[in-house]
Amino acid sequence: MGTNESRAAVDRIVDAYNAKDLEALSSLYHPDATYWSALSDLREGRDSIRNHIQELFTALPDERMRAKVVIAEGDTAVVEFESTGRGVGGVEYRVEFTEVIKFDQGRISSVNVYIDPEAVEGLVGNH
Numbered sequence: 251m252g253t254n255e256s257r258a259a260v261d262r263i264v265d266a267y268n269a270k271d272l273e274a275l276s277s278l279y280h281p282d283a284t285y286w287s288a289l290s291d292l293r294e295g296r297d298s299i300r301n302h303i304q305e306l307f308t309a310l311p312d313e314r315m316r317a318k319v320v321i322a323e324g325d326t327a328v329v330e331f332e333s334t335g336r337g338v339g340g341v342e343y344r345v346e347f348t349e350v351i352k353f354d355q356g357r358i359s360s361v362n363v364y365i366d367p368e369a370v371e372g373l374v375g376n377h
Contacts, residue, residue, distance in 0.1 A: 256322035256353060260329055263351075263358075267315050270307050276300040280357040287363035289370065310335055310373070318346075325353045337373035345369050 259278065266275035276296055285293040285302060293299045306313070313335035321328045333345045347365035351358060 253322045256327045257320055260317055260320050260327050264315055264317055278358050280354055280359045283358050284360045288365050289367055312336055327351045343373055
């Protein structure tokens with residue numbers, strides 16, 4: 251997978267996430283993918299990641315994500331995201347975070363999410 255394909259894959263991730271299309275989003279992950287976030291435990295395998303994504307969709311149903319900056323090199327993309335929506339009690343929020351996404355044979359093999367836990371405190375429970 252080259253740099254352009256990695257950038258296109260990031261676009262597919264954002265589109266599927268914003269559409270709340272669980273099937274499309276989970277299909278982008280390799281069956282043995284890993285997902286780590288500063289907010290939760292390590293998720294291993296597409297089914298575990300799918301469950302996590304469903305939890306996010308349930309907790310933040312109107313969340314919209316956009317890729318502000320994408321730096322891609324070969325099979326790796328580093329993405330600065332901005333997420334907006336309404337949290338618990340309808341309070342509007344805007345949160346920025348960075349993800350390092352690695353691809354293997356066109357599918358996501360790992361995601362590491364770097365986010366300040368204090369920035370999301372009070373939006374939802376642990377996810």
